[in-house]
Amino acid sequence: MDALYLLIPLSLLFILGIGAAFWWAIFSGQFDESDAAAKSILQDDELPARAAPQHRPPAAQAGEGAAGSVDD
Amino acid sequence: MRPFSIFSIPGRFSDGQRRERRHMLARLGLAWLGMMQVMMFAFPGYLRGTPMSAQDRSFLDDAIVMMNWISLALTLPVVLYCAWPVWRGAMARIRRAHVSMDVPVALGILAAFIPSAHAAWMGRGEVYFDSVTMFVAFLLTARYLELCARQAVGQGGLHRYIGHYRDALSARADRAAIGFTVVQLAVAIAVGLAWYFHAPERAVGVTVAMLVISCPCAMAMAVPTAIAAAHAGAEAAGGMPENQLYRLMQATGRASRQNLYGAMAWHLLMMPLAAAGWVQPWLAAVTMLLSSLAVAANSWRLFKGQARRGARTPTLGAMAGGGVLMLKGQPHWPAQGRQARRGPH
Numbered sequence: 001m002d003a004l005y006l007l008i009p010l011s012l013l014f015i016l017g018i019g020a021a022f023w024w025a026i027f028s029g030q031f032d033e034s035d036a037a038a039k040s041i042l043q044d045d046e047l048p049a050r051a052a053p054q055h056r057p058p059a060a061q062a063g064e065g066a067a068g069s070v071d072d
Numbered sequence: 073m074r075p076f077s078i079f080s081i082p083g084r085f086s087d088g089q090r091r092e093r094r095h096m097l098a099r100l101g102l103a104w105l106g107m108m109q110v111m112m113f114a115f116p117g118y119l120r121g122t123p124m125s126a127q128d129r130s131f132l133d134d135a136i137v138m139m140n141w142i143s144l145a146l147t148l149p150v151v152l153y154c155a156w157p158v159w160r161g162a163m164a165r166i167r168r169a170h171v172s173m174d175v176p177v178a179l180g181i182l183a184a185f186i187p188s189a190h191a192a193w194m195g196r197g198e199v200y201f202d203s204v205t206m207f208v209a210f211l212l213t214a215r216y217l218e219l220c221a222r223q224a225v226g227q228g229g230l231h232r233y234i235g236h237y238r239d240a241l242s243a244r245a246d247r248a249a250i251g252f253t254v255v256q257l258a259v260a261i262a263v264g265l266a267w268y269f270h271a272p273e274r275a276v277g278v279t280v281a282m283l284v285i286s287c288p289c290a291m292a293m294a295v296p297t298a299i300a301a302a303h304a305g306a307e308a309a310g311g312m313p314e315n316q317l318y319r320l321m322q323a324t325g326r327a328s329r330q331n332l333y334g335a336m337a338w339h340l341l342m343m344p345l346a347a348a349g350w351v352q353p354w355l356a357a358v359t360m361l362l363s364s365l366a367v368a369a370n371s372w373r374l375f376k377g378q379a380r381r382g383a384r385t386p387t388l389g390a391m392a393g394g395g396v397l398m399l400k401g402q403p404h405w406p407a408q409g410r411q412a413r414r415g416p417h
Contacts, residue, residue, distance in 0.1 A: 005138075032080070033080060034079075036083060044077060
């Protein structure tokens with residue numbers, strides 16, 4: 001019985017952590033457009049980035065197009 | 073067909089739509105998380121009836137008191153945060169002296185939560201925290217599906233015909249659902265009172281089960297999901313000529329009616345069983361979820377039938393649903409013709 005008084009509050013703390021992590025994941029956009037990351041590698045740099053338009057130097061577009069799109 | 077997740081939020085959404093979907097998803101996920109925990113902590117309570125030694129009995133009683141407090145701590149955020157749309161909706165409706173689907177839900181939650189909190193506080197009596205959290209989680213599941221359906225339609229702009237048709241259908245369905253719900257609420261309260269005088273210790277359980285059953289989640293989903301399915305089907309097929317659109321509308325109306333009458337049949341079947349005291353509140357919540365999922369599945373069937381219209385449909389042929397049979401009978405437009413007709417929208 002005594003062990004329960006330790007273990008159950010501990011499990012409650014775990015739940016709290018899981019709930020907080022879930023909340024964070026939703027509101028930081030982890031659930032937004034979940035297939036976009038997989039597609040981004042196939043997209044050309046000419047297409048405007050959908051999530052956040054970033055400033056990109058013109059030289060990078062011609063030379064390192066593929067590498068740049070993976071970073072997005 | 074490309075894989076599709078209802079939990080992934082499409083990138084095309086406006087900020088308002090995204091915010092709404094995120095909040096709903098957070099409420100849904102946290103309600104399920106809370107529900108699973110509370111179900112686990114509710115388990116010792118179900119062992120009460122089993123024969124055991126006096127020492128085991130006193131140990132079990134101590135454990136139950138502790139579990140009840142923990143269940144209360146877990147249920148409180150589910151009731152206050154996850155069920156917030158219910159409170160908001162119910163308050164807004166009550167102020168305007170209307171009954172909507174939020175009112176029976178709010179009553180159901182309160183009727184189960186307040187006696188349970190009282191029992192936990194006193195350290196004796198039945199608690200229904202597991203039923204409360206299940207009810208909220210399942211209700212939010214139905215609402216989330218409904219929200220997905222509504223937002224999927226809102227995104228692409230509804231076809232003019234589908235829009236008109238939706239307005240007519242949902243007005244009729246709302247009237248039917250509200251009348252049905254008011255009657256059910258009255259019956260639930262009357263039966264609860266009858267049990268209170270006949271066997272007071274069971275009155276709360278029976279009333280909670282009946283209020284859970286009177287929640288019109290499945291009826292509220294009947295039209296929005298069918299419309300969303302028709303809309304998605306029409307989009308998947310590209311444009312379609314008028315006569316074909318007319319048939320699609322007929323199939324949509326049929327699917328909506330199937331949804332609505334099916335949900336009503338579930339209510340009519342479950343109410344007497346619950347009134348007789350044969351349905352536990354948790355069982356009522358489970359069957360409520362099943363009826364909502366059945367409605368969603370029926371609408372999904374409409375979409376599938378539409379999307380693969382003209383293709384071989386051996387599995388759908390076995391189903392008795394009029395909507396699909398209707399769609400099966402339609403002529404198959406060659407791909408080229410379909411492209412040519414795409415123009416107007």
